[in-house]
Amino acid sequence: MNMQTEMHQHHLQWQKPQFGWLKCNVDVRFHNESSKTSAGWCLRDHRGQYVMAGSSWRQGNCPIIEGEAMAMIEAMKEMEQRGFAHVIFESDSKNVVDVIHSHALEIL
Structure with missing residues (x-):
């Protein structure tokens, strides 16, 4: 039996x-x-120009999804504290994004 596996590589570009x-x-x-x-997080405007960035450190390692969620929550809190209302948040963690989207109506 001959099996051939096809792998797709996606080149994503920031939009x-x-x-x-x-x-x-x-x-x-x-x-x-x-x-x-x-x-860490980095904020850019509609021209792709840097606006601001931030980072934080915590002692200890945690599960990946917990760390990704922590980073997203910290970025969201920072944007709210600074008064930014029209912000799109982007993460490479599909699991965190899916959880946020599944609860989006509850948040609104």
Whole structure:
């Protein structure tokens, strides 16, 4: 039996938000050697221009989905505290994005 596996590689490119909107890219990193977790975000405008960024560190490592969710929540809180209303949040964690979308109507 001869099996052939086809693999698709997707090259994703960052897309600018619409005029009047901002985009906040969020990610997390686990530093096993120092047992720390870092979260970061970067905010850009409709032209793709840098607006601001932030990061945080926590002692200890956590499950990946927990770290990704923590990073997203921190970014959302920061945007709210700074008064930004039209923000698109982007993450490479499909699980976190799916959970947020599944509860979107409850939030509204």
